[in-house]
Amino acid sequence: MYKSLVAALMLFCTTLSYANEKKLENESTVFNETFSWQIQMGLSGYYYDIILKDVEQVDTIDFINASLLIDFYYKGFFIQSNHRRTDTHTLGAEVGYQLIVNDEWELDIISKSYIGGFDPEFIQDDSSRDIPIIEGLDSRSIGSGVGLRYNRYFESSQLSIDVASLGLSSSVNGWLVEAFYTQLIPYRNWDIYLNSSITFYAKETMDYYFGIDPHEVTEIRPLYTAKSDIKVQLEAFFQHPITEKWTFNAGFSYSRYLGDITDSPIVDQPDASQIMLGVLYVF
Template identity: 30%
Template sequence: MRVKEVRRAKIMKNSLLYTALLSSALTLPSATAYAGQWTLGLGAIGMEEIYHGQNESYTLFPVITYETENLSVGVEGAFYQFYGDENSPLGLYTGIGISGNGYDSGDATILKGMKTRHDGVDLSLGSEFDLGVASLSAAVAGDISGHHNGFKMSIGLESSLPVNRYLIVAPSIKMEALSKDYVDYYFGVNDSEATVARSAYKGKDTVNTSASLGFITPLTEEWLIVNQLAYTWLGDAISDSPLIKRDKVFSGTIMTTYTF
């Protein structure tokens, strides 16, 4: 059974870290959504810094989505479910969304003098299969913006476990493969950018693995509070970069949403 509240917990900017920490941002529209349903809200995420000399480890983000039976549009992109409904265990979707781990040279000490890296725009194809007690998802997405020119593939398993009327526990695990072009663009160091403290580095294919535990509290039919704890193991091609200070990242998220 697809649980709509879990979908709302995924609505964030689709960067590498946010994607890993909050599961996939390629949101599959709920087959039971009411036509013309809006969800608005505000959230905050705090995480361990990954760059050497990074100044901030928290971000506020808006939650804005418009959802119909087959379409979901929000700050993370637009996704259309072209196969499957509430009576089918399999759902297939396609969409366009923001991706990447863009930064400016002022975001961390180690990035000073680096060229700005821009977020990409991905064209994606994905699926979700309802296993009853859990949901299995898979997706592939490639950049069409010409920024990182890479692609990523992911597979994940998530579940929604109602404890009582005021609490749903949502554990999930995910693996995400990133192409060498993606890794090199965001975590590589060009020869012209190399310094004594920052050697040249060429990215290569890698895989991130993450696990999360969400706590969803329905206050009313319209209001939700979502908390999530996540742990991500960065792939070697990322953690070996001279820009990166750690190979594991812990994060915590809280947000509240209103649906009408």
């Protein structure tokens, strides 16, 4: 399965690279400018799968996301929001500095959130029913990290490769390697972004989120040590201008862990889908 899925992902990226009808803007570099900024506000409706057992969207507020997207550039320093991703409510913004900049490639040092955390107490309080499988678990913090990013720019596509260290807790440091490819396909008054990614998570990272420590063991939650894993993701994101200030956005993504993540007592399924519909207002 590993080989077939990875091969399919590589074929997907290779096929997209030939659809060079419109230039994809270099988002993290503002050529010939010293300072630039942009602020956007978004409101979206979300449906997303949760891989944790017995945890699901319940209340209306769980399906709504409000976001503030800030882009800023000053002499190599930048804040970059995820305008063209379905999962903006988890990913957040990226902060970085350009180490090397060329017309075709770039090397940055970057800080961002790579993995969403979860708080079992908050989940339980927000739920209308008891969820015994997560009762007594420690909170898993957001997987924020610092690393190096290599960007390679093509006519209407971009490849990014991140190698990042994650400060998960005072005693756990994880790491990951992530390759992300995006292809812009303009169609009439629509901008369509086809995205794909493959991420390798180190053993320490997977064990922090999905492992069960001795003090977390219960009758229904045995001791468990997670292994390293690989996640692949495919995504389609659509943008359409409504007015000069308003833009309609829609996105769908599908992700899947290729390893043994469902061996964890708290994991229900290895894959997840997300659907998003929303609008953005540019100030």
